[in-house]
Amino acid sequence: xxxxxxxxxxxxxxxxxxxxxxxxxxxxxxxxxxxxxxxxxxxxxxxxxxxxxxxxxxxxxxxxxxxxxxxxxxxxxxxxxxxxxxxxxxxxxxxxxxxxxxxxxxxxxxxxxxxxxxxxxxxxxxxxxxxxxxxxxxxxxxxxxxxxxxxxxxxxxxxxxxxxxxxxxxxxxxxxxxxxxxxxxxxxxxxxxxxxxxxxxxxxxxxxxxxxxxxxxxxxxxxxxxxxxxxxxxxxxxxxxxxxxxxxxxxxxxxxxxxxxxxxxxxxxxxxxxxxxxxxxxxxxxxxxxxxxxxxxxxxxxxxxxxxxxxxxxxxxxxxxxxxxxxxxxxxxxxxxxxxxxxxxxxxxxxxxxxxxxxxxxxxxxxxxxxxxxxxxxxxxxxxxxxxxxxxxxxxxxxxxxxxxxxxxxxxxxxxxxxxxxxxxxxxxxxxxxxxxxxxxxxxxxxxxx
Numbered sequence: 001x002x003x004x005x006x007x008x009x010x011x012x013x014x015x016x017x018x019x020x021x022x023x024x025x026x027x028x029x030x031x032x033x034x035x036x037x038x039x040x041x042x043x044x045x046x047x048x049x050x051x052x053x054x055x056x057x058x059x060x061x062x063x064x065x066x067x068x069x070x071x072x073x074x075x076x077x078x079x080x081x082x083x084x085x086x087x088x089x090x091x092x093x094x095x096x097x098x099x100x101x102x103x104x105x106x107x108x109x110x111x112x113x114x115x116x117x118x119x120x121x122x123x124x125x126x127x128x129x130x131x132x133x134x135x136x137x138x139x140x141x142x143x144x145x146x147x148x149x150x151x152x153x154x155x156x157x158x159x160x161x162x163x164x165x166x167x168x169x170x171x172x173x174x175x176x177x178x179x180x181x182x183x184x185x186x187x188x189x190x191x192x193x194x195x196x197x198x199x200x201x202x203x204x205x206x207x208x209x210x211x212x213x214x215x216x217x218x219x220x221x222x223x224x225x226x227x228x229x230x231x232x233x234x235x236x237x238x239x240x241x242x243x244x245x246x247x248x249x250x251x252x253x254x255x256x257x258x259x260x261x262x263x264x265x266x267x268x269x270x271x272x273x274x275x276x277x278x279x280x281x282x283x284x285x286x287x288x289x290x291x292x293x294x295x296x297x298x299x300x301x302x303x304x305x306x307x308x309x310x311x312x313x314x315x316x317x318x319x320x321x322x323x324x325x326x327x328x329x330x331x332x333x334x335x336x337x338x339x340x341x342x343x344x345x346x347x348x349x350x351x352x353x354x355x356x357x358x359x360x361x362x363x364x365x366x367x368x369x370x371x372x373x374x375x376x377x378x379x380x381x382x383x384x385x386x387x388x389x390x391x392x393x394x395x396x397x398x399x400x401x402x403x404x405x406x407x408x409x410x411x412x413x414x415x416x417x418x419x420x421x422x423x424x425x426x427x428x429x430x431x432x433x434x435x436x437x438x439x440x441x442x443x444x445x446x447x448x449x450x
Contacts, residue, residue, distance in 0.1 A: 070176025073219030130162035178218025354431025376416025
């Protein structure tokens with residue numbers, strides 16, 4: 001594999017699957033044990049049975065673009081690499097995290113040259129394609145439709161929601177499942193004995209194997225990472241048997257390994273926000289601790305807290321946004337490790353606050369109406385009257401100044417005609433919105449003259 005400009009990685013002449021290249025001993029165990037042939041792939045039997053689309057693709061009997069959808073550690077990248085070894089295909093890998101339309105156009109231009117001058121097909125692998133914008137995905141359509149490139153895209157999110165419809169309709173969607181316990185056991189045993197893995201330098205006790213299977217939760221990468229950490233710990237003490245205490249000592253290290261640009265980054269922050277939304281402060285602190293220990297950027301955490309304060313709490317507790325913003329200031333002014341305390345304080349504040357999504361629902365409904373064309377003319381009495389000739393046009397004529405009324409509220413039309421009586425903000429009966437709800441009803445009656 002060679003590295004090109006702008007984050008492109010090319011394999012000009014991929015090795016045939018039957019003759020795998022052995023990875024370096026310093027590579028992570030999960031990388032060294034990546035399957036090199038279909039026979040080494042465990043799980044996904046529904047995709048690998050004889051005649052199944054994936055088997056035909058890998059064995060070179062079909063040429064269709066593929067969207068691989070499934071949880072982390074189920075073999076999406078492995079399958080893409082196997083497809084690269086079919087025939088004389090040219091393989092290019094892009095990451096949606098670091099590539100844009102410019103890089104896509106360069107790949108497509110090179111693919112056209114290879115097809116026209118060398119009769120060689122290009123396989124384009126895009127990892128985490130759900131992070132591509134609509135514009136980036138649209139840039140692929142022509143090349144995919146003409147089969148100028150054979151697209152193999154991997155995503156942990158449902159492609160029905162994260163991939164544009166035209167690209168989705170031109171691709172074969174294959175859903176990968178979390179690995180079964182027996183699949184994980186097979187991987188662990190292979191890794192212990194295989195020369196690419198631990199090469200028999202340690203043995204794995206049965207109860208320790210059970211512990212690793214439970215820890216993996218269907219994720220092959222997680223299982224092998226934990227096995228490697230346990231093996232390192234055992235070898236470091238001069239022993240050769242991995243037992244349950246050895247696994248337990250390694251679990252803390254293994255579980256906090258956290259790719260800030262990968263699946264764990266998004267899974268943990270998602271669990272963090274959902275725990276706050278669900279009013280579970282203890283779970284929220286757990287996920288906060290995982291992010292801090294793993295070295296997550298505290299500014300990222302602070303930004304998510306500020307968004308959450310408006311999105312899921314809003315005016316049910318108007319102080320929530322203030323608390324989140326204050327924590328963000330502490331992160332900027334103080335930094336780690338001390339800012340962890342402010343982040344924890346804001347997390348607990350938000351987790352224990354009453355919840356309301358009325359703010360985000362209101363603005364999203366209003367924007368949806370605007371996009372649908374429900375704009376209408378600004379009522380004449382609300383238009384700007386601070387220029388010569390405005391009165392002749394009827395602008396600002398008849399405007400009633402609320403402060404001139406003893407109650408501070410006057411009956412007057414504010415929205416365009418088409419939106420009179422439309423309620424976007426609907427306070428919940430939770431927290432501070434309970435009182436606000438009653439006040440808003442009175443305000444609407446007064447303003448609308450009901």
